[in-house]
Amino acid sequence: MSIYIIEHLEPKIWEWCLIEYKNISKIVGKNNLWFTNIKEKSKALKELSKHGKIITKSVKDLNLKNACVLDPEAKKTLSSKEAKKFDFFIFGGILGDYPPKKRTKSELTTHLKKAKARNLGKCQFSTDNAVFVTKQIILGKELSKMKFINELTIKINDIESTILPFCYPIINKKPLISKELIKYLKSH
Ligand SMILES: C[S@@+](CC[C@H](N)C(=O)[O-])C[C@H]1O[C@@H](n2cnc3c(N)ncnc32)[C@H](O)[C@@H]1O
Numbered sequence: 111m112s113i114y115i116i117e118h119l120e121p122k123i124w125e126w127c128l129i130e131y132k133n134i135s136k137i138v139g140k141n142n143l144w145f146t147n148i149k150e151k152s153k154a155l156k157e158l159s160k161h162g163k164i165i166t167k168s169v170k171d172l173n174l175k176n177a178c179v180l181d182p183e184a185k186k187t188l189s190s191k192e193a194k195k196f197d198f199f200i201f202g203g204i205l206g207d208y209p210p211k212k213r214t215k216s217e218l219t220t221h222l223k224k225a226k227a228r229n230l231g232k233c234q235f236s237t238d239n240a241v242f243v244t245k246q247i248i249l250g251k252e253l254s255k256m257k258f259i260n261e262l263t264i265k266i267n268d269i270e271s272t273i274l275p276f277c278y279p280i281i282n283k284k285p286l287i288s289k290e291l292i293k294y295l296k297s298h
Contacts, residue, residue, distance in 0.1 A: 112196065112248055114241055115144045115177075116162075117169045118203035119217050123154035125294065126205060133238040133288040135161035138245060145203070146172070170221045174198050177225040180240055183215040184227035192228075193248045200225060201237050201244075208275045210234050233260060233277035239286060243279060259285055264295050 116134060120127055135143055143162035146169040148155060158164065165172075177198035178188065200222065202214040219227045230243050231253055247253060257280040264272045264287075272295055278285035 114138045115200045116203045118147045129290045130238040134241045179225045181214040181219045181227045184229040188228035190250050
């Protein structure tokens with residue numbers, strides 16, 4: 111059984127982070143999910159603790175063996191054959207930025223000397239979609255067999271819309287994004 115680890119790297123558990131983290135729990139199940147580097151004590155933390163294991167320490171201090179860190183800057187792409195052999199998959203709890211600041215590499219991969227770094231292609235996924243894609247690869251579907259779009263426009267009302275310049279898997283002909291995030295975007 112694979113364990114998915116989200117190393118929280120934002121200064122706060124922002125509402126947007128919480129929405130993504132809760133969605134990750136739905137994707138992989140709370141028993142397979144660890145949130146590391148959680149230093150704050152807040153209402154958000156109380157909520158988060160219902161959706162996975164909370165660890166105050168950074169994943170960098172857990173000394174895990176047989177781990178894979180998902181990093182857009184990694185040289186090799188994760189394959190199904192290899193994915194089945196890892197015990198831990200580590201992701202940056204980092205909100206998307208454009209152009210990407212390569213924070214996964216500088217804040218995570220560089221410090222995880224024992225972990226193997228792998229990419230999920232060249233474009234940037236949200237953390238929840240990166241977890242979704244990784245789970246598909248573990249289940250045997252190669253990245254090259256999945257379909258994506260490079261940006262998503264969310265209609266806020268008749269006049270305004272928001273463009274999310276990230277990659278979204280196409281599932282049942284629709285881009286994969288949580289209903290809760292759409293609700294959040296429409297109300298902010
Ligand atoms: C929104 S991304 C953060 C990207 C950030 N802009 C950066 O520069 O690293 C959140 C996390 O999803 C995972 N991720 C997203 N896209 C990826 C890709 N193409 N390959 C591997 N991991 C990816 C990484 O673990 C990353 O830390």
